[in-house]
Amino acid sequence: MLWNAAARRAARNEGSVADILKTDDALDAALAILARGGIVAVPTETVYGLAGDATNGAAVARIFEAKRRPHFNPLIAHVADMAMAERLAEFDPVSRQLAAAFWPGPLTLVLRLKANSPIHPLVTAGLPTVALRMPGGFAHELIAAFGRPLAAPSANSSGRITATTAEAVAADLGDRLELIVDGGATPVGLESTIVKAEASGVRVLRPGGIAADAIETAAGVRLLREATHGIQAPGMLASHYAPGAAVRPNAQDVREGEALLAFGPERIEGAARAVAVMNLSARGDLREAAAHLFSYLAELDRSGAATIAVEPVPSEGLGEAINDRLARAAAPRDGTDAGD
Incomplete structure (x- = not known):
């Protein structure tokens, strides 16, 4: 769905102050905001993301502030290519195989953080691991041009319904952002599947936009679904994605x-x-x-x-x-x- 002038005026009348630009016109503006430590709402193939420089603590803090999100829950860091990903985390053979099969795409891999990784600790919430994903489309182009990973949780207030259109982002977060990039409705409509390779198989930490059986086939190892203790990845809190009703x-x-x-x-x-x-x-x-x-x-x-x-x-x-x-x-x- 495209953002028309009437809808934009209506959003502004309701308190939205963010600029809304189509993807063809938004790259330079988004890069300028990210470079100064700001945050931008961007479309991905899964849902809209609230993106900021994952190596900049102030930028990551702005994400938490805009979402009103608990600081103990980690964020996904988004990368443009395997070279960038390998600067951030250690890849085991199974995770590398899954990345080859599903990146760019709606799969997030939880990997051990490299000792010299530039990822800011706010992104990992103090965990020794980092959640990585390679998106497609505009988000991929933006990260490649920026040259650094972007932390990008879903572009909605914490615990509220996830945004799959620019209109939904504006209605929820428009008064907390400078820019919303409008790429239309997201094609997948669910957040990414999050998995972690372990000695006994691949553990599904959060179901998502790639079906579990496809992951099991690509990995060639057993899929683990048993409950884990504590938060190991984004989206693992029990009460989540909640409407007011x-x-x-x-x-x-x-x-x-x-x-x-x-x-x-x-x-x-x-x-x-x-x-x-x-x-x-x-x-x-x-x-x-x-x-x-x-x-x-x-x-x-x-x-x-x-x-x-x-x-x-x-x-x-x-x-x-x-x-x-x-x-x-x-x-x-x-x-x-x-x-x-």
């Missing part, structure tokens, strides 16, 4: 006053009484559902319903990541949520 996943009926997040061609009992309905995919396509998830949750949240009932979504493929997000959105709110 309560979320009720795997609903079998719609109760009075609820909104409905539907999936597939058939409705659950009481759907006609929903105050608002959005269907992730009328034909039951999980890729389409993933792309719609955050924007449809936000739309239903604006309906005024106290609760959003969610129809069951299959757990295979990208459905695993969708259900992960829904479970986090439904978790008890404790004020310590964090984004991608």
